[in-house]
Amino acid sequence: MNRWLPFPLLSACLLVMWLLLNQTLSAGQILLGGLLALLGGWLLTALQPATGRVRNPRAIVTLAFLVLIDIIRSNIAVAAIILVPRPRSVTSGFLNIPIDMRNRYGLAALACIITATPGTLWVQFNPRNGTLMIHVLDLVDEGIWIDTIKCRYERLLLEIFE
Amino acid sequence: MTLAEEFPTWAALLVSMLLLLGTSLSLTGSLGLLRLRNFYQRVHAPTLGATLGAGCLLFASMIFFSVLQTRPIVHEVLIAVFVTVTTPITLMVLVRAAVHRDRSEGNLDELDRSKTSNQSGR
Numbered sequence: 001m002n003r004w005l006p007f008p009l010l011s012a013c014l015l016v017m018w019l020l021l022n023q024t025l026s027a028g029q030i031l032l033g034g035l036l037a038l039l040g041g042w043l044l045t046a047l048q049p050a051t052g053r054v055r056n057p058r059a060i061v062t063l064a065f066l067v068l069i070d071i072i073r074s075n076i077a078v079a080a081i082i083l084v085p086r087p088r089s090v091t092s093g094f095l096n097i098p099i100d101m102r103n104r105y106g107l108a109a110l111a112c113i114i115t116a117t118p119g120t121l122w123v124q125f126n127p128r129n130g131t132l133m134i135h136v137l138d139l140v141d142e143g144i145w146i147d148t149i150k151c152r153y154e155r156l157l158l159e160i161f162e
Numbered sequence: 163m164t165l166a167e168e169f170p171t172w173a174a175l176l177v178s179m180l181l182l183l184g185t186s187l188s189l190t191g192s193l194g195l196l197r198l199r200n201f202y203q204r205v206h207a208p209t210l211g212a213t214l215g216a217g218c219l220l221f222a223s224m225i226f227f228s229v230l231q232t233r234p235i236v237h238e239v240l241i242a243v244f245v246t247v248t249t250p251i252t253l254m255v256l257v258r259a260a261v262h263r264d265r266s267e268g269n270l271d272e273l274d275r276s277k278t279s280n281q282s283g284r
Contacts (some may be wrong), residue, residue, distance in 0.1 A: 023235065046209055090203070115209070115250035123257050
């Protein structure tokens with residue numbers, strides 16, 4: 001943004017983190033946290049991160065809600081796979097998915113989502129041809145998984161970051 | 163003991179149910195490490211404890227201390243955020259290392275076969 005506050009969002013997050021850690025809203029801690037937030041922003045300029053901007057805050061809420069539901073659903077699904085008498089019969093495998101997103105923050109968010117949902121695992125992303133390889137524990141229908149990643153997550157992430 | 167007397171029943175029930183659920187999920191995840199067949203399948207199992215399992219425990223902690231101290235205690239949210247942001251790194255490093263090893267040893271035909279078929283199993 002400017003010289004004093006190069007990353008306003010990051011600085012705000014640092015301030016919130018500081019206040020949460022200290023469990024207080026006292027003026028002294030807000031001052032101290034604000035100082036820390038400013039310092040954090042300046043330190044980050046040294047790393048020269050790619051500039052990113054959140055374009056659609058409402059999509060974040062939708063996405064967070066969808067991901068929460070998926071995490072609960074897949075937790076139950078994976079627990080069921082583990083607890084059935086014979087888990088050896090489960091078909092798992094690698095899956096290649098074409099991804100249109102190139103934004104680094106979007107891809108990082110997608111990695112968090114895929115890893116946070118039990119049953120799917122980010123293996124590697126090839127930026128040259130844009131294929132993402134994931135490992136799926138219960139790979140019954142490839143189409144459903146490609147659909148989930150592309151229509152449920154990637155569409156919203158594209159709205160947010162690009 | 164004053165603590166047990168002052169603590170309302172509804173909160174005690176809620177907290178214990180969440181604790182039971184969270185610990186059962188974490189235990190199931192650990193069981194999965196034993197029961198699932200190959201490395202790639204086993205890596206999925208502990209994520210149960212890292213996601214919903216941890217979420218239930220943190221939520222229980224939030225309710226317990228909020229009711230006990232009669233003010234909102236929410237700094238557990240930070241644990242959830244940091245766990246969610248950092249687990250992908252560990253998992254990716256583990257899986258990439260396994261893929262690298264399998265490729266160099268030449269026993270990862272399932273990786274290259276995955277483009278045409280969905281069968282795995284070594």
